[in-house]
Amino acid sequence: MELRQLKYFLKAKELLNFTEAAKALNISQSTLSQQIKQLEDELNVPLFNRIGKRITLTEAGGLFETYAFQCINRANEGLLLLQDLKNLNTGKITVGVIYSMRILFAKTLIQFAQQYPNIKIQVVFGTTKDLLDKLNSHQFDFVLIFHEKPNEPHLKYQPILTSNMVLVTAKKSSLASKKTISLHEVAALPLALPFSGYSTIQFFEEVFSQKNLEPNICMEINDIPTLFEIVKTGHWHTILSDTSVNDPEVVGIPIEGENMKRTIMIISLKEAYEKQAVKKLYELLRGI
Template structure:
């Protein structure tokens, strides 16, 4: 097994398209297919399911990638380190994210990256999902932590985990002592929510409609941290992702049901984009943080 085999495998695993992977690697598709076959023969197991219209990784492929990606990251970083110390590595990573991830997870990931690369600059933009997609397509963002872009998108989406949204109230709220709350019980409850341009708000509106509930939305804030503070200082209720808020002495975080609002966060980036080693390392930091949050 040679390093090039692993790089070829990584390119196909990332794009799930032999044609695009070959273009990225600047080799022919037939050469790439032959090299992948060599790797599969050596390992004694198929890594990709080529049946149907879409290439998919097999279970063996998933296992290999989960162990191989960090190793390739370290190899790339080691090669880069030979050209200069970590502090000499410069550049700017432009990350887009929605409010819930910018409360805890994204700052944690940025801190981890900057501890390794003090010369790197990170520009984080907190945006609605639609704005994130536009800025990725226009080349104004390198990477985003958000939600699936929908069918037919020219963006790649890598799911990270599934998360529930939960009811958040102050300790004096009438629902504060409940272990679970049905969506129907939020009818006429005074609430603070994200504005309607956010996908999370659209998800919640669909859940309210399924439960035939109409909350009284008296405040709309486009950032999660102010929402949490407003809930803390009033008797308003809010619905916030469980990864963005922790249960404290003055707040209660309560599961919702019938239906339970569930989202699938992930990483987004333009198809065919070239990822420098530092950006790949940052993506791996996000994967590890997501694994902790899941």
């Protein structure tokens, strides 16, 4: 059994089409088919059902997928371990970050890139759920998200920052001069909020429910800059973490209550190899 055969199998499983898989791997279809057939012969069980030009995973193929994925990852981690011996002269970091951390993370990213210019960094912004799903699929070295209740044994949690939840309103709004605002007052206001896939709105749905409050949600928008444009009209307000508020035409009013703070954490896979470059980025993040 060879690593390339496992890679071919996983690509065929992903696309469920030998022609497309071969094209993606930059090999001929006959080579792909031959290698997968050799793998099946060695395992003594078919991994795919072949129905004309279509293919589907067999039950054995579905079970084998997890182990093939683990083998590829372990081999990649061994390669990364060797590359780290080059004193951070090469390498790549892939990070998932929630939208509300984009401002603070950008500052850290600039620091890191200046200190380690040879390390390539890929940053993906998304919702907490999407980022965690991709982390569990080994697509990220780590994610930077809100998380109050660490409970997954296969994940490593590192708290780095506490963020206050605020009502975001226009600077010209009559509310702008308030030092704090109660949750009851917030519930009565016309609100434009992020989609339910965002961790912040899920957090507030629970908080409103606990207080038996029905918020006046007029709009749901999956883009923070657009939310700011709506808020700046003075007719609507939104709820975000204070780390998100960086527009000079809006202000963030802290919402009263002990549970109006959220914890931002670095979350990674506990058993995955931790690159030296990732550790250096952790150090900068802890200094936020």
